[in-house]
Amino acid sequence: MVRFALARFGAAVFVLVSISVLVFLIFFATPGVDPAARIAGRNADQATLAQVQAEFGLDQPLPVRYALMMKHLFVDRDLTSFVNRGVLVIPQIVHAVPVTLSLVLGAAVLWMVVGVAMGTLAAAWRGRAADPLIVLVGVVGVSIPVYWLGEVVNLVTQSRLHDSVFSWVPPLGYVPLTQNPAQWALRLLFPWLTLAVLYAGIYARVLRSEMMGALDEDYVRTARAKGVSERRILIKHALRCSLIPIVSLFGLDFGALVGGSALLTEVVFGLPGVGRLTYTALQNLDLPVILGTVLYAAFFVVLSNALVDLVYAALDPRVRHV
Numbered sequence: 001m002v003r004f005a006l007a008r009f010g011a012a013v014f015v016l017v018s019i020s021v022l023v024f025l026i027f028f029a030t031p032g033v034d035p036a037a038r039i040a041g042r043n044a045d046q047a048t049l050a051q052v053q054a055e056f057g058l059d060q061p062l063p064v065r066y067a068l069m070m071k072h073l074f075v076d077r078d079l080t081s082f083v084n085r086g087v088l089v090i091p092q093i094v095h096a097v098p099v100t101l102s103l104v105l106g107a108a109v110l111w112m113v114v115g116v117a118m119g120t121l122a123a124a125w126r127g128r129a130a131d132p133l134i135v136l137v138g139v140v141g142v143s144i145p146v147y148w149l150g151e152v153v154n155l156v157t158q159s160r161l162h163d164s165v166f167s168w169v170p171p172l173g174y175v176p177l178t179q180n181p182a183q184w185a186l187r188l189l190f191p192w193l194t195l196a197v198l199y200a201g202i203y204a205r206v207l208r209s210e211m212m213g214a215l216d217e218d219y220v221r222t223a224r225a226k227g228v229s230e231r232r233i234l235i236k237h238a239l240r241c242s243l244i245p246i247v248s249l250f251g252l253d254f255g256a257l258v259g260g261s262a263l264l265t266e267v268v269f270g271l272p273g274v275g276r277l278t279y280t281a282l283q284n285l286d287l288p289v290i291l292g293t294v295l296y297a298a299f300f301v302v303l304s305n306a307l308v309d310l311v312y313a314a315l316d317p318r319v320r321h322v
Contacts, residue, residue, distance in 0.1 A: 008310065069291065079292065089291075097274060097296075099266070107195035107262075111200040116204075146197075157190060211242045259274070
């Protein structure tokens with residue numbers, strides 16, 4: 001198990017280094033891309049461009065520039081924005097991480113509870129009228145775009161019905177948990193619900209499919225022949241075995257969302273998280289911030305993949321030899 005964990009750790013480091021090189025080359029070595037011209041502004045003369053190139057090390061060979069940027073980002077931690085001069089990249093990401101974590105953690109609790117409940121009930125009531133109804137609700141949840149649902153929620157809660165039904169809903173934005181827990185929860189309530197709708201539908205459909213297959217297995221027939229109750233079979237046997245792919249799916253989704261995939265939800269609800277920081281950096285072509293947020297996102301995705309592999313290896317020893 002230790003050898004397997006070390007192998008996965010080495011692979012994770014290799015992937016992160018590869019991603020950093022790829023992102024660097026895309027934004028600094030692509031023909032026609034000139035970061036110095038972007039920093040200096042429009043109509044800058046050659047003297048100004050040369051000064052900017054020297055100041056930011058853009059006149060160095062590509063390997064040297066990559067090494068310097070990684071040093072400023074991870075060792076010295078003093079990499080600054082190209083757009084907002086003097087603003088450090090690392091503090092911007094650190095400031096945005098709690099917002100994204102708050103959003104994703106709350107939504108994850110909701111979609112796991114609702115998705116597991118819907119999938120279990122659909123499997124338990126298969127063949128009845130409630131089964132296709134639950135499946136339909138899940139399909140609707142999967143089909144609704146997050147940004148559209150968020151805009152509709154804002155239209156209803158912040159504009160049309162704000163003075164009557166939703167007068168208790170605070171303005172868009174984020175309040176830290178340590179500053180005011182009640183406002184923190186209220187401002188994140190509808191972002192949680194909006195983000196959870198999509199994933200609850202996905203998890204409900206996946207779990208229903210897994211449980212339908214588990215209920216037809218031989219060990220379930222044996223349990224029924226022994227007189228085990230249907231509730232015990234459903235919960236202890238079918239649900240327990242079917243949760244393994246759900247755990248895997250959750251690990252990947254959670255890592256991606258924490259890494260910035262909740263961008264649309266953050267933008268729609270005015271949450272200053274990592275996704276919105278990345279969105280703003282892309283709009284301004286702020287290359288150091290883009291590089292920092294991409295590596296941050298890659299770290300969480302790779303970490304979640306590695307943790308899922310370790311959990312699988314712990315559950316099934318055969319995986320360790322793959």
